[in-house]
Amino acid sequence: MAAINSDLSVIGYTFEDIQAMASEVLKHSTLRPKIGIICGTGLDGIAEAVENQTVVSYDSIPGFPVSTVKGHSGHFVFGTLQGKAVLLMRGRLHYYEGYPMWKVAMPVRVMKAVGIETLLVTNAAGGLNPDYKTGDLMVIKDHIDLPGLTGECVLIGKNDERFGPRFLATNGTYDKDLRQKFMEVVAEMGHADIIKEGVYIMIGGPTFSSTAEVRVLRMFGADAVGMSTVPEAVVGRHSSMRVFGVSLITDMVDFEDGSQFQVTHDDVLKVAHQRAQLMKKMFLKFVQFID
Numbered sequence: 649m650a651a652i653n654s655d656l657s658v659i660g661y662t663f664e665d666i667q668a669m670a671s672e673v674l675k676h677s678t679l680r681p682k683i684g685i686i687c688g689t690g691l692d693g694i695a696e697a698v699e700n701q702t703v704v705s706y707d708s709i710p711g712f713p714v715s716t717v718k719g720h721s722g723h724f725v726f727g728t729l730q731g732k733a734v735l736l737m738r739g740r741l742h743y744y745e746g747y748p749m750w751k752v753a754m755p756v757r758v759m760k761a762v763g764i765e766t767l768l769v770t771n772a773a774g775g776l777n778p779d780y781k782t783g784d785l786m787v788i789k790d791h792i793d794l795p796g797l798t799g800e801c802v803l804i805g806k807n808d809e810r811f812g813p814r815f816l817a818t819n820g821t822y823d824k825d826l827r828q829k830f831m832e833v834v835a836e837m838g839h840a841d842i843i844k845e846g847v848y849i850m851i852g853g854p855t856f857s858s859t860a861e862v863r864v865l866r867m868f869g870a871d872a873v874g875m876s877t878v879p880e881a882v883v884g885r886h887s888s889m890r891v892f893g894v895s896l897i898t899d900m901v902d903f904e905d906g907s908q909f910q911v912t913h914d915d916v917l918k919v920a921h922q923r924a925q926l927m928k929k930m931f932l933k934f935v936q937f938i939d
């Protein structure tokens with residue numbers, strides 16, 4: 649593998665680095681999945697449903713970063729869901745862990761090189777829309793890339809056209825058919841009451857938002873806030889993948905000055921675990937409809 653970042657005119661991993669990592673991952677399985685799933689904080693229950701599992705630890709892949717956050721275990725899982733080959737990431741990378749933005753989403757390029765065409769992303773998020781409740785699911789219809797708007801877009805740096813175009817349109821990032829199908833699946837399962845569709849805003853973290861910040865995020869038109877997903881979705885689209893995202897609302901953010909409620913990561917994990925089984929069932933049904 650080429651030395652990572654040895655050429656300072658290149659920000660990030662070269663095309664050859666990514667191909668080498670994908671070859672390393674592919675050595676572990678004869679499956680050739682076209683569906684990739686990134687599990688959000690505490691949301692890797694779906695991995696339990698994967699049959700014929702092969703696990704590939706991130707630290708066994710030369711040059712691959714490791715996840716450092718509780719609730720993100722740090723490996724790929726190959727296997728089948730309802731007979732369909734899938735590749736799961738149990739553990740994502742976050743900007744606040746200290747990784748530069750281009751590194752946060754590099755696993756999506758590895759997934760693309762492995763053959764993934766449809767990327768399903770989950771996350772835990774704080775509810776900003778006052779109509780939402782803890783435990784609701786929000787299908788992401790659009791996002792606000794707050795780091796991107798302030799100069800930390802995931803695509804900053806020299807662009808290799810083999811990854812995708814220099815300039816990327818990000819309207820329509822979240823595939824309309826997939827969104828509709830997920831909503832239908834959830835409604836058929838009798839859970840129409842907990843499913844919403846809304847706008848996800850990414851903040852850098854790791855601080856949860858102050859009350860004044862929450863007001864700004866709401867003014868921007870966001871329905872849920874979190875610290876991930878957007879770089880992955882943008883790189884997914886840059887790689888011509890179909891992208892779908894869903895947020896589990898793990899807490900309602902504090903709208904009132906002087907509120908005593910202060911969310912913790914353990915609160916987030918608790919709600920994620922409470923919803924794990926239901927989300928697993930939803931994904932089992934949903935993947936049946938993905939080509």
Ligand SMILES: O=P(O)(O)O[C@H]1O[C@H](CO)[C@@H](O)[C@H]1O
Nearest residue numbers: 688689771772875876913916
């Ligand atoms: O976005 P995921 O990885 O699901 O995790 C969310 O939960 C963590 C905070 O508890 C943050 O990392 C936030 O982004």
Ligand SMILES: Nc1nc2[nH]cnc2c(=O)[nH]1
Nearest residue numbers: 772773774873874875901
């Ligand atoms: N309030 C809040 N809750 C979350 N749950 C998961 N991520 C977040 C976040 O960024 N803010």
